Amino acid sequence: MDQLNRRTVLKAGGTLGALGAFTMAAPAGAKPLWTWSPKGSVIGTGNGADPRTVWDTEADPLVASILDRGDAPKVNALLRNWNKNGQPLPDGLPADIHDFLERHRQLPAWADTDKLEAAVQFNEKRGLYLGVLYGFVSGMMSTVIPKEALAVYYSKGGANMKRRIARTAKLGYDIGSRNAYRADGEMIVTSLKTRLAHAGVRHLLPQSPHWTGAAPEDIPISQADMMVTWHSLPTSIWRMLSSWGVKMDPVESEGYLHSWQLSAHMLGIEDQYIPSTWAEADSQAKQALDPILAPTAEGIKLADMLLDLGAGLDFTLLTRPILGALTRYMLGDNVAEWLHIPREPVWGTLLETAWRPFVAVREGLVLNVPLAPEAAWMFDEFLRQFVLLYVSELRPIKIEIPEFNNPN
Numbered sequence: 001m002d003q004l005n006r007r008t009v010l011k012a013g014g015t016l017g018a019l020g021a022f023t024m025a026a027p028a029g030a031k032p033l034w035t036w037s038p039k040g041s042v043i044g045t046g047n048g049a050d051p052r053t054v055w056d057t058e059a060d061p062l063v064a065s066i067l068d069r070g071d072a073p074k075v076n077a078l079l080r081n082w083n084k085n086g087q088p089l090p091d092g093l094p095a096d097i098h099d100f101l102e103r104h105r106q107l108p109a110w111a112d113t114d115k116l117e118a119a120v121q122f123n124e125k126r127g128l129y130l131g132v133l134y135g136f137v138s139g140m141m142s143t144v145i146p147k148e149a150l151a152v153y154y155s156k157g158g159a160n161m162k163r164r165i166a167r168t169a170k171l172g173y174d175i176g177s178r179n180a181y182r183a184d185g186e187m188i189v190t191s192l193k194t195r196l197a198h199a200g201v202r203h204l205l206p207q208s209p210h211w212t213g214a215a216p217e218d219i220p221i222s223q224a225d226m227m228v229t230w231h232s233l234p235t236s237i238w239r240m241l242s243s244w245g246v247k248m249d250p251v252e253s254e255g256y257l258h259s260w261q262l263s264a265h266m267l268g269i270e271d272q273y274i275p276s277t278w279a280e281a282d283s284q285a286k287q288a289l290d291p292i293l294a295p296t297a298e299g300i301k302l303a304d305m306l307l308d309l310g311a312g313l314d315f316t317l318l319t320r321p322i323l324g325a326l327t328r329y330m331l332g333d334n335v336a337e338w339l340h341i342p343r344e345p346v347w348g349t350l351l352e353t354a355w356r357p358f359v360a361v362r363e364g365l366v367l368n369v370p371l372a373p374e375a376a377w378m379f380d381e382f383l384r385q386f387v388l389l390y391v392s393e394l395r396p397i398k399i400e401i402p403e404f405n406n407p408n
């Protein structure tokens with residue numbers, strides 16, 4: 001498909017229409033209306049502006065100025081060892097960024113420490129699944145979010161899928177840790193640095209001829225785009241666990257949601273777009289996430305790299321065929337076909353027949369199911385290898401303001 005055609009199709013609301021996978025809600029060329037109400041948000045109110053036309057009014061001009069005046073290397077170097085929520089900012093930061101970080105490191109008035117305690121329970125109980133879910137539900141889904149795939153591919157860190165998974169892992173790890181939002185935790189800093197990185201991307205990508213030639217927009221990472229990616233994380237994980245029949249304690253799952261609501265706020269998403277409950281999250285995702293999933297040439301390449309995540313490492317079960325089968329099982333045949341992931345008869349059948357029984361036994365939902373011990377061992381080992389991969393290979397990562405685009 002040539003550039004112009006691809007742009008036209010994307011502008012028309014996603015390549016899905018062309019593939020006939022879903023029906024589009026609006027006529028070609030028209031943007032479907034944004035109808036999700038701020039009444040369903042954490043603050044229950046807002047001006048309801050279409051989030052596809054809102055970016056980050058405060059961080060964007062600040063980071064643009066830092067990049068334009070040549071301060072980015074200095075700011076990145078100074079912030080490299082600023083990691084803990086309660087840690088004082090380093091000396092020597094330019095006054096504008098110092099002031100921004102001091103103001104935005106404060107949690108919002110709606111932060112609730114009891115809910116954060118409940119989130120800890122959730123993360124401890126479901127921790128073993130979360131590694132796989134962040135990697136192969138959220139991470140793989142990001143390759144079929146067209147605007148995100150393009151932004152990631154053509155930005156500095158683009159085409160390095162391991163790094164991308166590493167950063168999702170860092171976020172997942174930080175958000176899941178016991179002290180995430182306390183003074184000795186790291187989630188506030190991680191989110192704020194990500195907010196700065198995104199502002200950098202908004203300034204730099206429009207200068208990339210590769211990105212401008214391919215993207216259906218002039219500025220990347222709108223408020224709506226951030227919510228789309230947010231839904232690929234907690235909402236998709238909540239949906240997946242629910243679909244496996246995992247019985248989540250309502251207080252604990254609300255706690256997990258709360259930890260992600262706070263992260264959205266710290267990432268610069270306006271409170272009026274952050275859903276207040278899982279039901280609201282699900283309804284917003286139906287409008288913002290589900291209909292826009294589609295393949296792109298860039299996303300297909302990113303997914304291909306992601307399948308090689310375990311290559312060259314000592315993880316016997318994180319192989320391309322197993323990760324491919326996992327993607328198909330978790331995200332469905334449509335997504336697997338879009339990403340050119342072949343069917344894996346052995347692993348695919350094993351997942352289809354044994355995964356749910358395995359989860360049911362692990363969750364204590366049933367006592368006796370005819371599950372081959374080798375299958376149970378393999379799934380346990382697979383989950384364990386994922387957790388190990390994060391801890392050993394992916395965790396050490398410093399989030400920085402990008403200083404240039406992907407030169408390729």
Ligand code: HEM
Nearest residue numbers: 147148151152155156157158167194225226229230399400
């Ligand atoms: C950077 C997470 C939304 C595109 C980052 C980083 C994190 C992150 C942790 C920094 C890691 C690094 O330096 O590599 C998130 C989260 C999001 C979100 C939690 C929503 C809740 C988006 C969206 C887009 C996007 C919607 C695009 C449409 C990018 C790009 C980078 C980046 C291009 C810079 C990568 C680079 O070139 O180094 N994001 N992101 N992100 N994000 Fe996001």
